[in-house]
Amino acid sequence: MFRSISKQHALITGGSRGIGATIADTLAKNGIRVTILSQNENLLKSRVQELNEKYPINEERKHDYIAYNLTTSNKIEESIREKYWNQFKDVNILVNCAGKTQKNLLMSTASNEINDIISVNLTSPIVLSKLFIKNAIRMKDITHPFILINIASIVAKSDKHNDLIGASIYTTSKAALVRFTESIRKELEYMGKRKSGGVAEQMSQTGIHVLLPGFVADTAIGESVKVGEGYSIPETSREEIAEDVLTIVKEANHV
Incomplete structure (x- = not known):
């Protein structure tokens, strides 16, 4: 039914740097219009300018951004509908990639930091998924597949080799994201x-995915976590994750 992945539109949270930026670059390189979401507007403008220079589409369908702090997850739906609906309304690929971790044991983690981690890693993907699915269901003519990809982590799986010391809230939020995706x-x-x-x-068959990448060293989270002594969390590169996302998109389009 579907053949080309061009003329499609992806929203990528955490898309201004790290894993999200690599995913944005990979999808844009393959003809997909991307909108990246994060809180640093200056960095977003720079990244979007780079994407439009490297992977131009046309004047009417430029790569774009949404500046939003995902720690305020209780206002995401209102903000999207009132300020960013033009950037969101024709999105058919949603990649929830933004992530936040802590650097301390639970006993030393402030309550507001716990709330921020849950908001970024779990509540925000849930609310954005709700908006995305609700908007997709209203579409009468399916001219392209709708694809939701949640980026979790291998630490979501219960295994002694996956333990992270000082990242209990991060681990819990990623495990919950896996179950949410399955549900x-x-x-x-x-x-x-x-x-x-x-x-x-269509979405139940080819459109709902969760990825569980291993330890990614060259990211803000990768640099902050402490791997427990005696553990060996498998490593994954940003490029491998981005290629997995691209593969999902191609397979959903039968490319």
Whole structure:
């Protein structure tokens, strides 16, 4: 049914640096319009300018950005609808990539820091996923697949080799993100059966994904975490994660 991944639109949270920036670069290089979301507007402007120079599309479909602090997850829906709907309304690929971790044991972690980690890693992806799915379901003509990709972490899996000392909230939030992804896939499968197919069925079959990358050293989170003595968390590069995202998009489009 679908063949080309060009003329599609991806929103990538945490897209101004690290893993998100590499994903944005990879998708843009393959003809996909990208909108990146993070809180540093100056960095966003610089990254978007670079993307438009390296991977131009056309004057009407330029790469863009949304400046938003995901720690204020209670206002995401309102902000998207009131300020950024033009950047969001035709998004058919959502990559929840923004992440935040702590650097201390739980006993030394401030309550506001715990709230910020949960907001960025879990609540924000949930709210953005809700908006994305709700908007997708309203589409009557499916001219391209709708794809949701949540970037979790291998530490979400219970294994003695995956333990991170001083990152208990991060680990918990990523484990919850995995279960959330699995749950919404089932919801969409249920909706697809009730409504005889459509976007819900397509998303339940090819559109809901969670990635569990290993330790990525050259990121802000990678530089801050402390791997426990005697543990050996597998390493993953930013490029490998970006290629996994691209593969998901291609497979959903039957490319």
